[in-house]
Amino acid sequence: MPVPDVFELARNGERRALGRLLTLVERGGVNGDKVAEISHPIAGSSHVVGLTGAPGAGKSTITGRLAAAAGLASESGVGVVAIDPSSPITGGAILGDRIRMDEVIDREGTFVRSMATRGSSGGLALAVPGAIRVLDAVGYDPVIIETVGVGQVEVDIAGTADTTIVVVTPGWGDAVQANKAGLLEVADIFVVNKAERPGASDARRDLELMLDLGAHPDPNKPTWRAPILMTTATDGSGIDELWDQVVAHRSWLTETGELLGRRQNRDRFEMLGRVDELLGGLGRKRAESEQGLALLADVQSRKLSPTAAAAELLADLLES
Amino acid sequence: MSTESTTTDVAAQPDGEPLRVILAKLGLDGHDRGLKVVARMLRDAGVEVIYLGIRQTTATIINAAEQEDADAIGLSMHNAGHLTLAPRMVEAVKEAGLDIPVIVGGIIPDDDVIELQNKGIAAVLGPGASTDDVVAAVRTSISN
Incomplete structure (x- = not known):
């Protein structure tokens, strides 16, 4: 077909x-x-919500609960893409996010797809923008993306989602951690999950402190201070409030024109990513050619630097 | 149409693409050690395992198979319910219009293996099956 x-x-x-x-x-x-x-x-009309955070923070459970809350509010169905890592050694993967999503998994109108990273870093799979586009185009709104468990710099989700939720847990780190971690700069909404555990209010305070330190708003630009929500995903407490904040953020994005800017940026990044991919493919193909192998031999015998060889290989493209 | 000639069959499984296999246990059977071992074996063989775990229903598994575009369903059975539950899974797959094999692993008496195969189970794996056995059974079942 x-x-x-x-x-x-x-x-x-x-x-x-x-x-x-x-x-x-x-x-x-x-x-x-x-x-x-x-x-x-x-495509282009669905609200894309991303969830990220450390492994074991409760992202899958929150995603399932959030999809259920969204499903009650949405007539168009909720799309979920849940990403887990591929083994760097064998390429295989155990995709275990569905087992945390009992709440939604069999609901009519909720579509859950598990995806392996297949070698890409940054917490997303290469196919994620394309998957969002398809779910959006066939009518799912919102589309919720759950990243693999990430640490400090794997923040690709922020370039992909309209609203980025960062999930932390009690004891995840102190204010210094909060300040240095790249994760926190991308959050539109913070969630302190497992909020029934000791240390939850400390985690909240550290986040507040970090947000205060960073609060030097440009008076000419609309600002959004990321709210901090306390949740216990396993029993669902705090989830309705979280969904309310997602909706509030969406309204803010629309009213301020920020949504358009983020999406234009997303398109730009995706196109540039494709350019890299195509040029890389072309380059590798040329590197296998007779000319490419001759240049490689010159590099290996130290007659030519790797940079000069690469430039010569792509000379016709680099001229202009 | 020019696009036709450049569009390859959407149902084709190209070489080198990872297989996607659902692993689950049906009904009230909580012994999931075997399922976890098999999940690990398949992962190490380059398979993408969609792990559903224990206490699943045929409806949940069909939902997952559709949404995940799975290539096969693997059921682990240790509570002697296999003669009832496994053929029910095969029926559900047929009713949903899916064309994917159902593979059973677990404690299955020899006499029952034939019966399961007669009822459309693509392969039956017992205790002591090696990684190679498991992977071969999955690959053969999918390509048949």
């Missing part, structure tokens, strides 16, 4: 067809490109 027909089925609510489209996006190639070509013009 050709891709446009599969797409039509998916738009008509055929979940198996949507499942296949997401597989095509993950595989890339001709079919993946076709899916992007069809979905891009009609």
